[in-house]
Amino acid sequence: MEIFVVPTASATGSVAAGILAAVIRSKPDAVLGLATGGSPLPIYKALAGHSVDMSSVSGLALDEYVGLPAGHSQSYAEVVRREVTERLQLDPAKVAVPDGSAADPERAAAEYDSAIAAAGGIDVQILGIGHNGHLAFNEPGSALDSRTRVEVLTERTREANARYFSTPEEVPLRCITQGLGTIMEAGHLLLVVNGADKAGILAAALNGPVTAACPASILQRHPHVTVVADEAAASLLASGSGQVAVRVEGAAAGV
Template identity: 60%
Template sequence: MKVLTRESREAAGAAGAVVVRACVQANPDAVLGFATGSSPLPLYDALADFGLDFSGVRGFALDEYIGLPPGDPRSYGAVIDSEVVQRLGMRPGSVLLPDVAAGDLEAAAREYEQAIRDAGGVDLQILGIGHNGHLAFNEPGAALDSRTRVEQLAERTRRANARFFDSPDQVPTRCMTQGIGTILDARQLLLVAHGADKADIIARALQGPVTPDCPASALQLHPRVTVILDQAAAAGLR
């Protein structure tokens, strides 16, 4: 595991963008895994400034809410479209999301796993980390070999995401998420995090025991991980 620190969230995002750029330059048809939330936004900002050709890149989203109406701007599909596909000049529809409108959600989860396999797997997975250590929407207690599935959101996660909604009651209670095992199948992982409020969980994830109680600790099991933090988020590391 390679851990890099930078002086600010913007600098950390720019350093993460350099890792993504190297992947795409080496393979213009790369398959990328895209995260949403606040952590990767500076990375996407920097990537847009690079002006890199993303026309051949395909991607998969980590997760999606269940229960939002189609086209809802708070859905991760809408965020991916505006922050990633349009800004980076990717082809429309080139980033797939779980089909949370399917009549059979379990079948939709299996089909999403198959779509990732059919694409040849993910070359580089971009990740953030939740305050309780969740990766994607794998909440504490998730099995470290879990696959794409329907998941119940923890109340702390819902409270953290309430800032994107008019009221906490509007935050969905369920989602479909890639499993930890699915994430670990990617050939390279890139975690970007910032802020003093992430320092404790970063320390647990990177230097504590590998345990389902901290899903992000599964990063320690992967052979090729880059973690880029601002100084505040890195403050708890030994």
Template identity: 55%
Template sequence: MEILIERDAEAVARSAAGVVIDQLGANPRTVLGLATGSSPLGLYQELAAAVRDGRTSLAGCRGFLLDEYVGLPAGHPERYRTVIQRELVDQVDLDPDRVQGPDGLADDLDEAAARYEAAIREAGGVDLQVLGVGANGHIAFNEPGSSLASRTRPAVLTQRTREANARFFEDEIDAVPRRCLTQGIGTILEARHLLMVVAGEHKAEAVAQFVEGPVSARCPASALQLHPRVTVCLDEAAASRLELGDYYREVRAAGPTAD
């Protein structure tokens, strides 16, 4: 893993945006994996500014969402397809018809999951996958206990995740769906480059577990240790429980490595 420890959340967003902009420069037809939630919002704002300034373009890209709630109607403000439209697509030059999410309104969710896997394969796979991590170590909606080889599938959200997401639903936990469609951990690991964005002390324990702890279904994000190309952008608060923080700083100061 490449661990980039930044001063604060704003610096994390700039650092992560730099990774995306470099990717777009290398391949203007990049297939992006798009996360929602609060973690990537600063990154998306930085990308929007870069597009406005003419420093990058997403016009040739495709996008695939990590996950989607089951049962939220089209146009619901917290449906993830709506969120990514509002927070990223409307702010940049990415064609909305080239952005796809799992169908949380499908009658047959298993079939919808299989279709989504097929769509990602047909696009040639994800080149750069943006990720956040939950305080319990989940990535996408792969909760603790998820198979590290899991594929896109229907899943049930834990009470802890629903409580964390209630802030997006006017703090009404009963309004947060109990079910979702999510890319599996195995699906995520097939992306060519994983970009994890984390800020805040409340994520520090999850960061310590997925970066330095054992690879275990108890911390789904720990599966990232198995991937050959992972960039983790985090602020000092999120990095505060890393035992090897000084080493990561030394590695970064020394320049690019194979770590």
């Protein structure tokens, strides 16, 4: 595991984008696992500033709310369209999001899991981490070998996401999420974390026991993980076996 510590939250997006740009230059038809949320979204803005041809890149989103109508501004399909597909000028036909408006969401989840395999798997999966340690929408208690499925959102997660909706009651109760087992099949996991409020859970995930109580702790079992964290988020990290910490400053961090 390699850990890049950068001065500011904005710098995490710059460093992560540089990593992705290098991957795309070496593999123009790379398959990216797309995450949304406060930490991952700045990556795409920074990546758009790189002179790299992304016309052959494919994207597969981590998750989607269940029950929002097609075209809802806060559905992840719309967020991915606005923030990723259009910003990076990707081919819309090569970008997929779980079908949260499907009549049978359980079937849609299983089909999405199969679609990831049919795409040849994900080369780089972008990730954020929730305050309770969730990865994608794998809430505490999720099986470490879980597959893409329908999940019930915890109140803590719904409260965190309420800022994107007009009222807290509008936040959906369920979602379709890639499972932890599905995520672990990606070739490279790229975790981006910002803020002092994430310091405790990041330390638990990277330095604590691997347990379903902290889903993100499964990262410790993956052979290729890169963590990009600002100084506030990384403040409680301790050196661990197999971890390489690199402090990135100034121009190298894009600041």
